Amino acid sequence: MRSPLIILERRSLATKLLLGFAVLMVFMLGIGLSNLVSQRNLRDDLQLLYEKELLGVSNAKDAQIHYLTIGRELRQASLAGAGKARDVALQAMADNDEALQREIDALRGRLFRSSTKAALVVFEREYGVYKSNVAKASALLEQGAEAQAAAFVASEEFRRPGASANDALAKLTAIKEAGARATTEAAISASNQALQSTAIALAAALGLSVSIGWIIARSIQRPTQTLREAVESIAAGKLATEVPFMHYNNEIGSLARSIQVLQSASRQIETESWLKNHLAQCAQAMQSAPSFTTLAQALFSNLAPLIQLGHGVFYVHEEDQRRLRMLSSYAYRERKDLNQYFSIGQGLVGQCAMERTPITLLHPPADYVRIGSSLGESVPHTISVLPILRNDRLLGVLELATFKGFDAREQALLDGLVPILATNLEILERSVKTNKLLDETREQAQLMQQQSTQLEAQQAALQGILDNSPLGTAFSAGGVFKYFNPEFATQFGGQINDPAHVIYETPEDRAALVAELKSKGMVRNREMRLRAAGGRLHDYLVTFVPFVHKGEEGVMGWLLDITERKRNEQEIQRNRAFMEAVLENINAAIYVKDTQGVYTFVNSDWERVTGFRRADVIGRSTLELNHQGKGQAYHDADMQVIASGRFQTLEEAIGAGANQRIYQVAKVPMRDAQGAATGLCSIAFDITARKQAEVEVLKAKEVAEEATKAKSDFLANMSHEIRTPMNAIIGMSHLALQTQLDKKQRNYIEKVHRAGENLLGIINDILDFSKIEAGKMGMESI
Missing domain, CATH: 1.10.287.130 (Signal transduction histidine kinase, dimerisation/phosphotransfer (DHp) domain)
Structure with a gap:
């Protein structure tokens, strides 16, 4: 789990400052809110003290005063004689009773304790009795019975309810005064506690501010110091130094990435310089190689110390045999066990040649090739197989094994060296081929002399073939015959140098033939009528091609008399037309299929019954048509008849309801003269009327x-x-x-x-x- 300091280091400077101010603001906001709550509570307590307690005490005190005033005015009325003084006293009693009721009503709304409410109930009950006694005494006074009124006022009956009411009101007043004191003390205590909490919170805020400032300063100072040390190391020439904090998404990360760009540029410059020097050295060594073996040795000698090569093999591609042949190896002791040839696609070497892309194998098994010396041996860490290509042409495959993987610089060296090797290999290959061509040219000069003699013999043999060919063969040039064989002479007669147009039925036929020969370059298997010996017109199958005969350009023609065959074909066509007419006009639905179940003939009645058109059916099978959703069943039934060779009859209903028709179907397997199956003929007769009868x-x-x-x-x-x-x-x-x-x-x-x-x-x-x-x-x- 990462520490908070590391998490803070990844944030931007603005985020850090904003976070610090936000924490302080939240803390201060909490203090302010706490003070506001305390002030609100204090206000509520003071409002309760004033509205419920102090005003309640005031109402109770005023009620006591009015109560006492009523007693005093009653006594004054008893002492005064009849007259205006007594009336004033009685009126004062009435006014104080009304004022006492107003104060009691106001006091009732300011009572919230059960004890005060109970005391008020006792007061109102006793005061009611007391008020009745006062009314009774007033009535006696108004009747002039002053002695009785004085005796009644001095009696225990009059005194006891008044004393009880006064005691209840005094008790209520004492409870309200005690509540007021308690509320005041609680408000003072809460105020003191709020002041203390505020002082503690301010002290904590000060400490938090100092802590946040130190943490933010530390989160900026530590990565800055580390980054400065990395810059000093890179400036000292240590380009492999890792630049820290590049993954930070803040100002430190941006600075680190900028430094990394400078580091990469320095590495690139150094790598390019190293690559150019060593590639030039390797190219110079390979250019002076006189043979493929020397080329491979020069490659390994210059490449091995640069990439710490432990083992290497170079294979050259033999295009004519589609295989790879080992040309040279480096630091390999078990030469007799090394594969000398690889087919395309065989092993890693063959697979690399087939895909024409590099193949790298990391951590090969222990039974792979081992890199060794006199002190020991071990399995390589990396085996790399590289195709040698030149213009998409495979020239060879290079296999390398090392104790470590190739870094970017070494891989760039290999990438730059492979094209140079391919170029030198192609130049050397062309040089070898040039020398080989010179040797072949000398051999061909000798062969041409032999071939000339053989050609003369072949021409003589060809002449014999033409002379004895059953086809009429003729060669014409300049509009006359220059050569024709005995068969042509038998069919057409004539002499050498006779005009060639005499054998055509019309001049237009010869003109059309010449035009087609010029446009298409030849006329193949054309049927046309020609005039044979005696002027008879015969049908011929002709082929004409441009030809050079004895150094003269002309046209060679082969003519086959097909007159008899045409007559036979016409007879077959007449018979076929007759049969089709019979099949079309017979009152039955007929179709013919071949041995694959493909329709070769259907008549018009079959079209009417099935609803298919003849053009849509011929050349297709029942499976493709899927007639009535039963294509597979119909096809299987017909194929079974063809396979069994047995005649089959059946009845089949087509349609539904009033449109249903019943057919008697006869399926006849067809055979050729040798008894082999040639197809199937199906004849369906409408027997609906017979069935109805x-x-x-x-x-x-x-x-x-x-x-x-x-x-x-x-x-x-x-x-x-x-x-x-x-x-x-x-x-x-x-x-x-x-x-x-x-x-x-x-x-x-x-x-x-x-x-x-x-x-x-x-x-x-x-x-x-x-x-x-x-x-x-x-x-x-x-």
């Missing part, structure tokens, strides 16, 4: 069955109704035949009986069939 048939069947059942129920009921009277007829006819009848009557009755039995058999059969139709009777096979 089937529903209507089922409904009609149900109605017919219900009608048949009703008929059967009716016949069964009617059969019962008919069979009952029929049984009666048969029975009665049977009974009639048992009687004596003549021949004619018996004939009639027998006919009736047989007809009734036949009708009963028919009714029984009808009843059985009705039961069967109603499901109430089963047929048993015997």
Whole structure:
């Protein structure tokens, strides 16, 4: 925890003075406030003394005087005879009674002690009795009974209430006078105490002022003295002296920062001088190096004593093999264990080469390279890996190890030395390359002679290829043929130096070809009609390029007769148009997909059913369209048919409510001549009307069955109704035949009986069939 003095030192001079004055002002304000409170309390006490105590005593004294005056005037009225003197005495009694009541009323508002209030109650009670006695005595006097009035005034009955009232009023007066004395003494005591407190506070304020002044002076003197010592040290040449108090945000901090700026400038001047001298020394040593190894040795010899180098390795970048090769090392005893090569990105060296930024490793592990001598060895404190760059081109990597980290001056030396090293390395590299180019030039002169011989052989071989090519090949220059192969002669005929325009169908065709050749530099795989031998027009696939043949500039052309292929393509186009017309006009929604589930064809009925346009569908899959939110399901179903190779049919409802249509879908996997899958064809027929007809048939069947059942129920009921009277007829006819009848009557009755039995058999059969139709009777096979 920092001391208050240090905290005060960090503040500005104005803040210190303001803080000191503020503390004193607060202390003085406290003293003033304390005095004001004391004065207010004293004022309140004096006001209470005057208003409650002194005026209360005055009221009580005046009431006593009026009370005594009433007694005296009563006695005067008793002694005086009837007449004006008695009337004056009685009037004086009335006036003093009114004055006594006024004083008592005033006194009542100035009583705040319970004892005085109780005494006032006793006085008013006794005075009331006394006042009644005075009134009684006055009445006797007015009646002329002076002797009775005198006897009554001298009686104990008259004296006792008056004495009690006088005693109560005297007691009240004594209490008020005692209260007045106590209040006065308390006010005097408080005043004395306030004076004493004020004297002590003033003495404390004086001591506090001295303390604050000493603290402020000390907070200014101590940092000033310390800063002065730092300035004297810097002036003596000790530039490493630390300037104190730079972090203070006050006048001392500003002065310290100004001194630090001067110190930095002096350091910078010294550092720049040191850097210039040693960089010039190192540059001079490296410029005279005749080889890469000598360059690296000169670098380490001059750099090692300046940065206290303990170990160093220099790697050169081999661009063609994309690796780093060790060129030289410094103070490394275990040469056989040192990596001779690093790939780009391998280890710290390779990583530095790949990122092309310096890498610094502090406090490496104990198993890293060790810096040693004959007296001992130890792990380095810092390992720094520096890329050697020249115009963003990697030339090498320098690895350094020291027992301590690099300070700012040493780091600046390395930063300045790396570009010098890169420049010398590039100059040396160019010198080596120049010598190598001279050697290569001599070797190339020998190779050119060999290549000339080989070129002549290659030209002869190329001529043989052209002569035997199945393509018609010709070279024209100056508007005439300079060369053509046997195939061209077979197709077009003609001789060398014949005009080249004769093979074109129209002059405009040749002009357009020449214009395109000039604008684009070549004509590749152009289809055009040319006039073959015999004047027949054939279709050719031609390629023309500028060409130099035997030192002459012209145009070389390759011509392939594609007349037969064009006829085949036209036939295929006609067949394709026929199939598309069939597919477009068939009353079914059809689409074709390839093996990836991508649409290659849809007809107009499919567009109408799905709502998609053909242009938006071709080249896309169901996954991309996400038809009805079921893109994944439709795609998977089609891919399963393609993979299985099996024909599939299904029914699918599209739409909802009154707009719903039912389709019978047939999915046919397509195969090529080798049996490999090429895609899928789906044909969807609208079977909504058929489905509706089937529903209507089922409904009609149900109605017919219900009608048949009703008929059967009716016949069964009617059969019962008919069979009952029929049984009666048969029975009665049977009974009639048992009687004596003549021949004619018996004939009639027998006919009736047989007809009734036949009708009963028919009714029984009808009843059985009705039961069967109603499901109430089963047929048993015997």
